[in-house]
Amino acid sequence: MKTYRVAVIGLGVGRGHIEEAWASLPGKFELAVVCDLDRERRESVAETYGCEASDDFDAVIARDDIDIVDICTPPALHVAQVKAVLAAGKHAICEKPLAASLDEVGELERAEEEARGVLMPVFQYRFGSGAMAARRIIDEGIAGKPLVATAETHWFRDAAYFDNPWRGTLKAELGGTMTTHAIHIHDMMCWLMGPVSGVFGRMATRVHAIETEDTASASVAFASGAMGSISACTASQDEFSRLFMAFEHVSFETTRAPYAVGRGPWTITARDPDLQARCDEIAAECAEVPERFAGQMTAFHEALEAGAPPPVGVGDARDAIAFLTAFYRSAATRSEVALPLAQDDPARAGWLAAAE
Ligand SMILES: NC(=O)c1ccc[n+]([C@@H]2O[C@H](COP(=O)([O-])OP(=O)(O)OC[C@H]3O[C@@H](n4cnc5c(N)ncnc54)[C@H](O)[C@@H]3O)[C@@H](O)[C@H]2O)c1
Structure with missing residues (x-):
């Protein structure tokens, strides 16, 4: 059984991932480094769990001793950070929401197809x-x-x-x-x-x-x-x-x-x-x-070991984003929105684009 080395980026709910999963499933995972712009947060977590601390996302994902990067940063950073992690050859885990449009989800699907690592959205x-x-x-x-x-x-x-x-x-x-x-x-x-x-x-x-x-x-x-x-x-x-x-x-x-x-x-x-x-x-x-993060990360370890798809995949996040796209469009137009959206539907650009 492989022990996967993990980096956690963002230590709000990221600390919860560590407590419930990364630090609680020894043998399966080893918490190698935590990364946060907030010094107090990263030093406190590093001290508690005996891992390294960093404030440099790019340096963390470039390391060759990390297998999994767990992205727990604010939502608007997720798409770019997932792409960077996959391009760096690591497995990416990402908190919700993965993205704010079906177009972005499509970009992440393509990035995963070309990558060595896999992408697992969090739905604990x-x-x-x-x-x-x-x-x-x-x-x-x-x-x-x-x-x-x-x-x-x-x-x-x-x-x-x-x-x-x-x-x-x-x-x-x-x-x-x-x-x-x-x-x-x-x-x-x-x-x-x-x-x-x-x-x-x-x-x-x-x-x-x-x-x-x-x-x-x-x-x-x-x-x-x-x-x-x-x-x-x-x-x-x-x-x-x-x-x-x-x-x-x-x-x-x-x-x-x-x-x-x-x-x-x-x-x-x-x-x-x-x-x-x-x-x-x-x-x-x-x-x-x-249950929760322990359950999802345990299932992720099993999938990695078996060479199987992650227990929650980008397709699951796509369904959630499609649902939100339909919801926000419906609320704005006061009419029912049918799913799935057509491939050329402008709503695929997301509800933020529509709100502008
Ligand atoms: N699954 C869940 O139950 C659950 C619960 C809470 C939050 N979340 C999600 O997790 C994400 C984070 O939420 P939160 O409540 O932890 O927010 P938070 O603001 O408490 O924590 C985010 C942390 O990310 C850090 N950060 C921001 N940019 C960074 C960067 N470039 N590099 C390194 N660190 C950076 C911030 O300093 C901050 O400490 C959100 O997407 C949120 O929706 C999920």
Whole structure:
């Protein structure tokens, strides 16, 4: 088994990646260097984890003793940094959102095709005992067809959260609560319910003194004929995430843990007693799977060892960006937007281009 040497760029949530995954999976990974422009952050993390510290992204990615570069910088830097990491021959991991347009995602797909390394976007909510059990029940074909889903991201953010200069700005954050927060549960909903064929979205900035949306809702059509509703808000006094999905024979409901949607046990219900027993059996088999960053990075290590594609790929990020593209266009035009977008659709240039 190879131990992959990791560099982490950006030490806000990057510190969480280290705590939950890079420093907690010895033998699989070794944290070699952390990089941040903020001296206090990089020195504190380096001291805690006994690794090197740097403030120079280019120098870090040029090193020949690094296998994986984990990009946890503010959103507007992601596309250029991923391209640089892939061009340097390393595997790139990138926090969400990967990009702000389907055109950019296409550029990253081409960059990955030409690269020695692979690109894995972060969608850590897919990992956990609840999500794994649902995935397996659906894959076994016993849930039946998807009918309807509700995805709720009701979080609380105070004014201090938005003091961080990139937050709340279109140019640097690339979007509001739909792009930054609800993207996780939407990814999970689409991963389990199937491809989206249409979105009608509404959004507003109702509470925070920011440029981006803090309140949003959407009606989703799935290609299967199923339907979904979405609500997201960063000023909810009660803070929770919740995904409910009704399939023909089985329904699934997450816990209310705001930041660990994949965590079990989910409430998995079947009226047929034999089917309920099979669902319970699968859920019990999945009870110990690692969640969040530990789950995603463990699955990444397995994929690297097997020469298989990463557990979350650029195609998954493309679906998330397509969803956001449709949502923002719909909210701006007050009309439903169909997916997939045509290859020559100008909306592929992204919602920032459209907003200008
Ligand atoms: N998956 C999740 O659950 C999750 C949670 C929080 C944030 N995020 C995402 O992670 C990213 C970072 O968010 P955050 O909350 O950690 O932000 P943050 O502002 O707290 O941290 C970003 C860090 O990047 C550093 N940085 C900026 N430019 C740099 C450069 N060129 N080289 C080195 N360091 C640089 C900054 O100094 C800062 O310390 C965002 O894209 C955000 O959406 C994901």
